[in-house]
Amino acid sequence: MRLSLLMLPKLIKIGNSLENVEEELEKLSLGNKALIVHGKTQTCKIAEKIKRVMGDYKVIEACVEKVSPQTVSTLQKVVKENNIDFCLAVGGGTSIDAAKYTAYESKKPLVVFPTAPSHDGIASPNVSLKGWMKPYSLVATPPIAVLYHLPTLANAPYELVRAGVGDALAKYTASRDLLLALDTHKCEEDASYEDLRAVAYEHFITSAKIVTKEIERFREEGWEDVSSWLGTDSYKTFVSNLFFALFSSGLGMAKINSSVGASGSEHNIAHALQCNNRKHGEKVALASIPMLYLQQSCLNEDKIFGMDWKTIREHLSCLGLPTTVKELSIKDSEMVNAVLKGLQIGKMRKRYTILDFYAEKEKLNESSVYSILKETKLI
Numbered sequence: 001m002r003l004s005l006l007m008l009p010k011l012i013k014i015g016n017s018l019e020n021v022e023e024e025l026e027k028l029s030l031g032n033k034a035l036i037v038h039g040k041t042q043t044c045k046i047a048e049k050i051k052r053v054m055g056d057y058k059v060i061e062a063c064v065e066k067v068s069p070q071t072v073s074t075l076q077k078v079v080k081e082n083n084i085d086f087c088l089a090v091g092g093g094t095s096i097d098a099a100k101y102t103a104y105e106s107k108k109p110l111v112v113f114p115t116a117p118s119h120d121g122i123a124s125p126n127v128s129l130k131g132w133m134k135p136y137s138l139v140a141t142p143p144i145a146v147l148y149h150l151p152t153l154a155n156a157p158y159e160l161v162r163a164g165v166g167d168a169l170a171k172y173t174a175s176r177d178l179l180l181a182l183d184t185h186k187c188e189e190d191a192s193y194e195d196l197r198a199v200a201y202e203h204f205i206t207s208a209k210i211v212t213k214e215i216e217r218f219r220e221e222g223w224e225d226v227s228s229w230l231g232t233d234s235y236k237t238f239v240s241n242l243f244f245a246l247f248s249s250g251l252g253m254a255k256i257n258s259s260v261g262a263s264g265s266e267h268n269i270a271h272a273l274q275c276n277n278r279k280h281g282e283k284v285a286l287a288s289i290p291m292l293y294l295q296q297s298c299l300n301e302d303k304i305f306g307m308d309w310k311t312i313r314e315h316l317s318c319l320g321l322p323t324t325v326k327e328l329s330i331k332d333s334e335m336v337n338a339v340l341k342g343l344q345i346g347k348m349r350k351r352y353t354i355l356d357f358y359a360e361k362e363k364l365n366e367s368s369v370y371s372i373l374k375e376t377k378l379i
């Protein structure tokens with residue numbers, strides 16, 4: 001399929017006032033019955049505010065805590081029984097995933113109002129699943145529109161913002177994995193070689209580079225610590241650019257109808273980690289350090305798209321993201337097992353990565369993984 005024939009999400013800027021949400025929704029002509037899917041506490045309050053400004057709409061609200069098969073089937077029932085015209089996700093990962101899958105199964109359009117720039121699934125067709133027998137994601141349809149409201153995003157808890165940084169920086173290793181698979185003829189994607197390569201450069205690598213530039217700016221500005229930076233104009237610019245980087249990555253996934261290039265070996269390792277109390281972006285960021293190291297050493301490249309494992313480690317650390325297994329509160333052995341399991345998850349997902357490349361040439365076992373993690377200072 002040619003990329004130009006695909007329906008891609010539209011980015012709509014809301015401006016400072018939430019009052020504009022209704023007008024923007026009306027322009028989309030989706031009908032007047034909406035199901036707002038939101039999370040607990042903070043996103044619930046934001047959803048309430050949005051509901052209040054949607055005066056001409058009949059709105060039903062649903063609060064979700066996880067993306068389980070039961071949640072989705074309950075939401076589908078609500079859509080059917082109330083003749084819902086469209087779903088509106090208000091929140092971060094869980095509400096967006098639950099609404100995305102519900103909209104897909106119910107064949108209804110989806111609009112997303114993200115409340116935090118915490119991952120790149122906002123505009124993508126992918127849904128992250130937990131407890132569905134598969135520890136990874138499936139492809140649904142992307143939202144038709146994403147509503148961008150900077151005051152809300154800049155107000156998100158910092159731990160969500162830095163998780164978004166981790167997910168964006170993981171595109172270095174994920175894209176290198178994709179190019180490796182393409183160059184060794186081991187890529188099993190439907191999209192063409194040219195399209196995959198173009199999307200990797202235009203969306204995924206660009207996304208990682210935008211965020212890298214923002215981190216460099218943060219470091220150059222010489223803030224004493226992260227807490228003195230929060231809420232400043234510099235921070236708002238950072239959040240805004242982070243959001244656009246994550247949106248662009250999601251758009252890339254929508255173009256190729258796959259997360260390949262945005263989710264590689266580092267994501268496979270993160271999926272294997274059991275610490276579900278930690279954010280997705282924290283786990284993929286940590287896993288990207290040894291994967292970048294492996295790519296540099298196995299492929300004989302000083303840098304991977306201009307990045308190296310030591311620099312990414314410094315960048316993650318200065319924003320308070322974990323760079324050691326201890327900081328993620330897991331045991332050394334859990335990380336070793338996650339890397340080994342990451343290879344298997346990659347095979348299940350039919351994604352050739354640097355772990356396969358390494359395993360073909362050297363022995364990928366407990367002892368070699370232990371050495372890699374030690375070398376990159378994770379343990």
Ligand SMILES: [Zn+2]
Pocket residue numbers: 119120167262263267280284
């Ligand atoms: Zn991700």
